Amino acid sequence: KITFRTHLVQTSQDIKMWLDLYLGMAVFLSVECKPLNKGTHNKLLVISFDGFRWDYDQDVDTPHMDKLVEDGVKAKYITPPAITMTSPSHFTTITGRWIEDHGVVHNMMFNSTTHQKVGHKATLKRSEWWDNGALPLWITAQNQGLKTGSFFFPGGGANYSGQCVNRALVEETGQQDDNETEWRQNIDTVLSWFTEEDFDFVTLYYGEPDNVGHAKGPDHPDRKTIIKQIDRTIGYLREAIQRDGLTDNLNVIITSDHGMTTVKKIPLVDEIILSKYLNFFNLVYFELLDYGGFGMITPKKGKEQHVYDALMKAPNLTVYKKEDMPENFHLSKNDRMQPIIVIADLGFNLNSVGDHGFHMDEMDMKTIFRAFGPDFKKSYLSEPFDSVHIYPLMCKLLQIDPAPNNGSLSVTEGMLVQNDTSRELLLESILVSKCMTVNQMSLGVLLFLMLVISVMFVN
Structure with missing residues (x-):
């Protein structure tokens, strides 16, 4: 034991040297064992x-x-x-x-x-x-x-x-x-x-x-x-x-x-003139029309069915009550959608040349x-x-x-150019394994140094 102590721990400077070496190894190994960065992006x-x-x-x-x-x-x-x-x-x-x-x-x-x-x-x-x-x-x-x-x-x-x-x-x-x-x-x-x-x-x-x-x-x-x-x-x-x-x-x-x-215009086609079918003054409270082939109407109170029935008579026009709109439109749940929705057949509306x-x-x-x-x-x-x-x-x-x-x-x-997922997983598993091994080695080194220091003080 005395010989072992004489060769490994002769002075307090030797203890400091071993501790510095261990700390240096710990810092190095902690840098090497950082997890893969998955946040990088172009x-x-x-x-x-x-x-x-x-x-x-x-x-x-x-x-x-x-x-x-x-x-x-x-x-x-x-x-x-x-x-x-x-x-x-x-x-x-x-x-x-x-x-x-x-x-x-x-x-x-x-x-x-x-x-x-x-x-x-x-x-x-x-x-x-x-x-x-x-x-x-x-x-x-x-x-x-x-x-x-x-x-x-x-x-x-x-x-x-x-x-x-x-x-x-x-x-x-x-x-x-x-x-x-x-x-x-x-x-x-x-x-x-x-x-x-x-x-x-x-x-x-x-x-x-x-x-x-x-x-x-x-x-x-x-x-x-x-x-x-x-x-x-x-x-x-x-x-x-x-x-x-x-x-x-x-x-x-x-x-x-x-x-x-x-947009189809006269004389080639008859334009959709809603006022021919709907008395706006008596039946309509609010409207968003003349903006392409899509429009919304809020009938006056109690006039909802009157407005719907009148618009159903207009040609080249599909009329929906808000609650009856097709599910794949994904529109009916929003409060901003008005009670009556009209969609013109392709090319039919009242404004502009194209729409x-x-x-x-x-x-x-x-x-x-x-x-x-x-x-x-x-x-x-x-x-x-x-x-x-x-x-x-x-x-x-x-x-x-x-x-x-x-x-x-x-x-x-x-x-997308797919990343080689299997390769990434392999690299990550190698790093995890390496870090586990390093942690085990670090624990062993620490225990060894503690043993050496304790032997020195005992003797």
Whole structure:
């Protein structure tokens, strides 16, 4: 024992040396045994081109969109929610909720009691219209430590449970929507948010080709012109991503809110003139009509059946009582839906040359989905799906826990480059085993040192 002590512990400096060595090993081993980091994610940019019908690129030369098919994902088409309008559809995308759950039931903010109606762009900043309990992805991501921004995207300018988007630019009334130079500047701006300010998630909105569709109709040459401009803009986007060094860590989703159809006008057809069938002064208390193919009516008290029966006589019009709406519309549960809902047959309404707001199952209401980036497969053609399923896909890309939603990741996960799960599990099990072994070794070393020190003091 004396010899053993003489060789191992001769002075108090030797004790300190052994203790320092043990502490050093403990620090080293604790660094080596950190668990796998599952929170890493690439950045995400979501771009919406309003009113981009699913087939708009099929009669126009679009080399940049064609290249996206090779370099990323394309869905055959996607189906918007039942109210095929800008605000309701965009809010379904950003919340993953059906319209009856998120409550944005129209482009206009309205109050059927006071007869208040607020125009679409004036509504974009009105939190009382947007904040109905469904959290948009910006806020959900921010609550989990991410940094988010919105550039003109509907809903981005409101507050939700007192929280605002980290950075939100809101489109103003009268703002020009078709300036190609400004489109490119907007791309440069949002990319700088990623590169210079480390944003994680940004949405970008363009008002075309919706404006041209309304003004000229989807079959007008000007619609083809604006699609070519969109294609050039997508080409510029891809060049700018490469220029800014974002190719390997930025995913991009390009989508829209609804399609567009040509409105049938006289003398080709008889227009739907509801006043021919309905005495508005005597029967109607409040109405939201002349906004495409979708409308809502609040009859005067006791006149509900009179209004319903009268509208049922109108041609090219489907009439629903709120409580009788089909379940797959996902509309009837929301208090903002008025007692009588009317949906015109495709192409029938009273305003503009081209319009939307028609039944979501009409092919002219279908829209686009494209995606590319490090987490997306290449040359992948997806089957059609509902736009509500984009939300869980975005959450997956950002590696965050989704808020309650009506979407399903199983619909879209096939378009993702899947991680080698078995390899990850193997690596994790190796690390866990290593850490357990290290902990056992550390305990052994500690016991050995205690034994040595006790022997020294005993002797």
